[in-house]
Amino acid sequence: MLRNAKDLHGFKIRATDGDFGTVDQLYFDDETWAVRYLIVETGDWLVGRVVMISPLSVVHADWQAKRLDVALAKKQVADSPDINTHQPVSRQHEAAFNQYYGYPHYWSGPSLYGPGPYLDGTEELENQSADSHLRSNEAVTGFHIEAADGEIGHVAGFIVDDEAWVIRYMEVATRNWWPGKKVLVSPGWIDRMNWPDAKVYSGLSRKAIQSAPEYVESAPITREYENGLYAHYGRPPYWLHQAEYESSLSLSGG
Secondary structure, three states, rough: EEEEHHHHOOEEEEEOEEEEEEEEEEEOOOOOOOEEEEEEEEEEOOOOEEEEOHHHHHHEOOOOOOOEEOOOHHHHHHOOOOOOOOOOOOOHHHHHHHHOOOOOOOOOEEEEEEEOOOOOOOOOOOOOOOOEEEEHHHHOOOOOOOOOEEEEEEEEEEEEEEEOEEEEEEEEEOOOOOOOOOEOOHHHHEEEEOOOOOEEEOOOOOOHHHHOOOOOOOOOOHHHHHHHHHHOOOOOOHHHHHHHHHHHHHOOOO
């Protein structure tokens, strides 16, 4: 299902042998928009230490109880590589993390998670960079968004697919333009991001966004709403890419 990433903040993380912390923020890949890691505050258990958890370890998301169950033991987490959230996460740190847990390197294969499990259902990835492209949802929130013909607002949040662990939409607040209105913009409609200037650039026009279906945070995002959103912009929906990818795997014997 599609969920607002803000709702994940404070979720308890339950290992196979008990709770060990709460979700603080998400790190996503700004090339593929996959959620690569959950940053977890461990509180008094590890004396305030924060740890990274891969979505590959999540076996169940209980939104009513506000809890994520992971296929990890607490000792595994305690012995995992340290992370400094005040510094960029390097590719070397990611490699050490993956080696420790036995995860594939997502940058070394055609699918969203490398040669390992295919979670997302998007088209094959090409020309993966050797550099890390991780960004935290907390750091990007507040970035200004520029349309093809001017500013349209700022990033107010992210909509996450809690099965594929991919950011499906940016939540755009347009209060400085159309008071009170929020809209959703797919990462596929983003041309580039300028990190020093804290700006996101899209080729969409202000007029197109002005007449787009409004996003109401308290309302669930249904497939009907998504169909209307993609029809409005005249873009193919992401779930068609999923069907195409799975069909190609079947034909190739993958």
